[in-house]
Amino acid sequence: MSSPVIVASDLVKQYDEVTAVGGISFEVAPGESFGLLGPNGAGKSTTMRMIGAVSTRTSGRLEILGLDPDAYGPEIRSQLGVVPQSDNLDEELRVRENLIVYGRYFGLPAAHVRSKADDLLAFAQLEDKAKAKVTDLSGGMKRRLTIARGLMNDPRILLLDEPTTGLDPQARHILWDRLFRLKEEGTTLVLTSHYMDEAEQLCDRLVVVDKGVIMAEGTPASLIREYSTREVLELRFGADHNASMAERLKNVGDRVEALPDRVLIYTADGEAELAALTDADIRPLTSLVRRSSLEDVFLRLTGRSLIE
Amino acid sequence: MTGTGVETRQPASVRRRPIGSLYAGNARAVMYRGWRATKSTNWLVVVSGVFEPVFYLLSLGIGLGSFVGTVTAGDGRDISYAAFIAPALLATAAMNGAVYDSTWNVFFKIRFARLYEGMLATSLGPLDVAVGEISLALLRGGAYAVAFLIVMQAVGLNLSWWALLALPAVLLVALAFASFGMGITSYMKSFQQMDIINFIMLPMFLLSATFYPLSVYPPGVQVVIQALPLWQSVELVRSLTTGAVTVGILWHVLYLAVMATLGMILTTRRLRRLFLD
Incomplete structure (x- = not known):
């Protein structure tokens, strides 16, 4: 097996008095689809932010693609795709512009960014919305656009924080289908969810997190066999x-x-x-x-x- | 960033940069975004800023000026009232353009649009965002300044060739206000707090020896006024457009350069604190 793309051991994040993440350890292999399952406030999003190199850990060890995020934030982020819990699309820009501008944030050349944007509009099934305003999109479309945006830099790891929270069932299924396609193409997915069906659908392996610590780890089937x-x-x-x-x-x-x-x-x-x-x-x-x-x-x- | 003592591998393509995770050298992507956004949404607001100082100049400089007559310039010459206040309006226009971009626009982007959160999830660092946004504010302030300088030239209010240097001077003014404004804005949490900025800006505009010479004030008050950044800006620009240039204007330059540097450091630290905790 090739070396893991994410190694976390005894990862802790403390905000003043509050311990958001209380010492969790896990590894993610390349091409794997890994889930953090737990209720709201379990520390999933905080963990994702640390993996995304936008939050510094209080203690413990963390390596993303072999690099320490404390020292190599921009280098790590250049190889990550991030889909945050709530959409933060640029509402002052049109749909296609959102992708192009985001690609430029990575310092990618203009011509490459334009053709990549068109490919991803097709992937996200938003070709006919290229010139639309972001505010005119439905919730499911915004989510797909956010995922497309996260793929602009051909990331080695795609981080998805609660990818389908707030979407109606049909929109969720369209989204799952897109994510499944990525998984088949070998993209490493790391996702958080508080929906068990989502975790069962998308995750090869997952950890159950509660109050900042890992309660159990395994494949969905093995966890069910073991604990139920x-x-x-x-x-x-x-x-x-x-x-x-x-x-x-x-x-x-x-x-x-x-x-x-x-x-x-x-x-x-x-x-x-x-x-x-x-x-x-x-x-x-x-x-x-x-x-x-x-x-x-x-x-x-x-x-x-x-x-x- | 705090080191943890853990050794990590370093890819061959990546050189360790001195300001490490703060700057990716890609501020132009932030500017590009601003340009696209302005083009598609609020260019009218931007253009409207050109006219404000022109209206002030016409009403106060030409209108009121016909009652006032002449004012004594720094070097003892008598100059027209319009020529006295025009450089002050120029400095104020640069300040307003820069402050608007770096305060209200930035406030909205931080608190509501969460734009910087998205930017900082990419390989951009906080210094890229700060430099990009401040440069945009500078461009805007600079564009206002050029337009106004042309108007001043057309109505004969540039009294010296030194006036050419008013453009870089005004850019420095815009830089100082933009970088400081963005840093201050990062502390603001509500619209009520943002109103404090207006509450400060208007009196500063009226009192910074904009419409009358500093000598009008009693000596104690003069010191207070001289400490204001707009007074420093007005005096610098006024010296240049009226041609009353002395070595003393370098103090104004220094004041504004220090303000710009402090503002830039503050902004970068605050962005890092807010979005890269």
């Missing part, structure tokens, strides 16, 4: 009864979680458990059997759900 059961039986008894029913059912399945709106029973065979409950004359208002997801992994690791 194959299936989950979701039962709703009504807001007033969920807690008491969870207490009654605590020996059913491998594990029981009581959430305010439902009771989760972790088990290898959800249908069989449900049939057994029906035989015991326990009748929930609604029931659902589903496969375990990263959401369940997170719940198991932290006792809280990802999206609160």
Whole structure:
């Protein structure tokens, strides 16, 4: 295996009294798609900013493409593509100009930047919006433009902070499709998300982060295997009864979680458990059997759900 | 940047630069962006700045001036009131152009458009952004100055060939105000705070021996006025356009050069603090 493009060990970021990142360690291999999964405030964005060489670490070791960001910020940033959590497109410039001007920030030659901008407009499916104002674009289009902008310098690593937060389902799927294309072409992706489905779709490997520390690391499938059961039986008894029913059912399945709106029973065979409950004359208002997801992994690791 | 003592490899193509992560030598990309943005959005606002000092000159210099008569210049000559205030208006125009670009425009870019956040995620450093933005402000201030100098020439208010040097002098004025203004703006968090800038600028414009000689003030007040950057600017430009040149004007040059340097250092540090924490 070739040497990792990102090495972080005991990475810490402290703001005055607050510890945003409390000593995390991970490596990212070239071509890998690596995810940081966790709730808001877990320290994902801070970690991304340190990887992006726009935030200096308080302590620990960090190497991006073999360089220390404290000493080689511009050199590292010249090889990164950055898609920040909220779009910061240049609203005083038109769509195509946004790409061209951004390419110039990297000191790239004008002719190269123009043809690259046209290629990326096609990639982002924005060819017919080349002359449009940025403010006239939909949320999904702005996001795609931001990704296209992040690709202007042919980055070796693309950093995506919450790439689809705030987008409607259709726009998300278009975006995932584009990101999947990049992944297939061998671009190294590092992304944060608090959506488990996004992490499952896009990440080869991920770390679950909570309160600035890593709770678990692995592929989506291995994490689910390790920290959850194959299936989950979701039962709703009504807001007033969920807690008491969870207490009654605590020996059913491998594990029981009581959430305010439902009771989760972790088990290898959800249908069989449900049939057994029906035989015991326990009748929930609604029931659902589903496969375990990263959401369940997170719940198991932290006792809280990802999206609160 | 703080070193951590960890040795890292260094790619062959990269030389360690003395100001390392602050400057990528690409301020022109920031200027290019400003030029494209001005072209597509606010060129009318920019052009309107040319006319403001001309209106002042017509109303006060020519209009009011016909009642005032003559004023005694630095070297004892009597000069027309219009020729007295025209260089002050010129210096003020340069200041206003530079300050507008480096304060309100910069404030908006820092707090709302998050433009610099985007720029500093690329290989640009904070000094590239500062130099680029300040150069743009300088160009704008310089363009106003050229236009106004032409008007002054046309109505016969440039009394000496020294007036040619008023252009670089005015650029220095613009540089000093732009770099200082941008540094100050980086501390501003709300529109209310930004209004403080207007609150300072207007009295400074009216009181900096713009419309009457410094000798009008009692000696104690004179010292205060002489400390103001606009007074320094007005005196420098006035010496040149009226031809009352002495070695003393080098003090004004020094004052403005120091102000520009401090402003540039402040701006770079603040940008780094705000966007590269």
